[in-house]
Amino acid sequence: MQIIEDKVYAFSKDNPPCYTARPGEVMVFKSLDCFSGRLTDETVTMRDMDFSYNITNPAAGPVYVEGAEVGDVLVVDIYDIQVADEGTIATDDHCGPLFEGTEYRTKKIKIEDGMADFNGVRFPINPMIGVIGTAPAEGAPADGFVGNYGGNMDNKLITKGTRLYFPVRVPGALLQMGDVHATMGDAELCGTGIEIAAEITVRVSVLKNFELHWPVLETFGPAGRWYVNASAQEYNEALVCASKEMQRLLMAITGWDAINTYMYMSVQSDVEISQGCKPCEVQLSLRIGTPKLPQFPPLVG
Template sequence: MQTIRSQVYRFSRDNEPCARVAPGEVLVFSTLDCFSNRLTDEGVTMATLDYGYDVANPAAGPVYVEGAEPGDVLVVDVYDIAVADEGTIATDDHCGPLHEGMPYATKKVPIRDGYALFNEVRIPVRPMIGVIGCAPDGPDVIDGYVGSHGGNMDNRLIGAGTRLHLPVRVPGALLQMGDVHAAMGDAEICGTGIEIPARITVRVSLLKGFVLNWPVLETADRWYVNACGQEYDEACKAASAELHRLLSQQTGWSRADVYMYMSVQCDLELNQACKPCAVPLSLRFGAPKLSQFPPLIPVPSTIVR
């Protein structure tokens, strides 16, 4: 089992792979927090930190997956996320709906016995991967941003026991991940969750020749299309179109029937919406699993059930 420690700050087809693996292999990604572990105590805030988007949200990787080609899907099974014993939350004066007049502040949050200790409140630790994706086939994308390649989706459901399907855009896929949160609410309203270093254990598999335009998360009972846009309507339209396409392909129903079904059975939920912010709004559109039909996305042959 390889451990991936190299850190990069952009998703890029030009990033040099730090490891090469075959489909079916298990890997451990060793990650820093989104501040590159630089908010060392509560006396250090984002006001004095050189926190440009080109040095934030480091991701471990990238990893070259043998046989991955444009037009394939990289499948990532998340087995475990082990977090450190202390996390960090921070605010600034330019991110989130209450940013005006909000002071810069840093809060250190101890992690004890499965809980984060926030003042008098014990918050259950539910580790999630904020940044995960493959390299785009166009311009580089800074790790703190999100796109159809994945990136900073900040979907709090991407945790242990889930399976993420990522579009492959370049040879080898170039998988990278980081920005783990010990806990986060939908929308990540102040711009940070409980940011924390972690060790992420995953298995990578390959689905050949399956068209996927946006990342899709699979949980025990649902499928979630993850999409983004600078404004809500753009993100909503992108997620709706991809979920509609996949459900139409799965069920064979008419366009109108699928649209109506989405309206009564599918849920549109925010991932990250700390506007105003330069980072696009990220959301997920979830559909129940349907036992009457084949899976929304086929299971790769390297996965044994």
């Protein structure tokens, strides 16, 4: 099984691929924490490091996927996420709703037997991938940012057993991922989850000639849902982007008109904030989830 260890700090079509994968291939992406391991103990804070977005959130990759062409969709199945035995939470003075009066602080969190320990309070971890996506057609956004190519979505549902769909905008897609959290609450209020090094096992495949404007996540089981992930500087703009894409995809499989689809979304779809750390400059990231409709074709496929 191929191990992907090369690191990049931006999503770009100009990043040389470190490996070429075949559709159906399983790989392991080895990722550092979002600080690249530089917060070595609790005496070192983000004040002590250059927290430029050009040197944080390192992503393993990118991987060129054979047969992935512009206009296709890259499918990524998350098979497993194995995390290190210690993670880091850190605060600064410019991130999240309580940034005023918040000081720089670093807290190390021990992970043992699938449990995290925060000041004697133990709770189960649920490792998730913060940064994952494909290269955009233009530009080179730093890994800490998010967009219609994926990136720093910080969606806590991107975990073992889920499937992701990304628009392919450059040949080979150029998949990369990192910024794993042992656990994270929706919105990531102080700006970090339990940031941790990890090994991510995924399978890649290609869906040919499918129009997709934003990344989509699929969950399975009796409560399986489809989620459109969107982002923008402001909540309303992100909500409109996600709503339009969910409406478009639902109309395509059901044959309903726009108004019927909008009404269905109002009674069955949920809006959830993935990451909202304003006044941090990272865009707000949200998801709209809709239950699967077994009487219709898959939303993406």
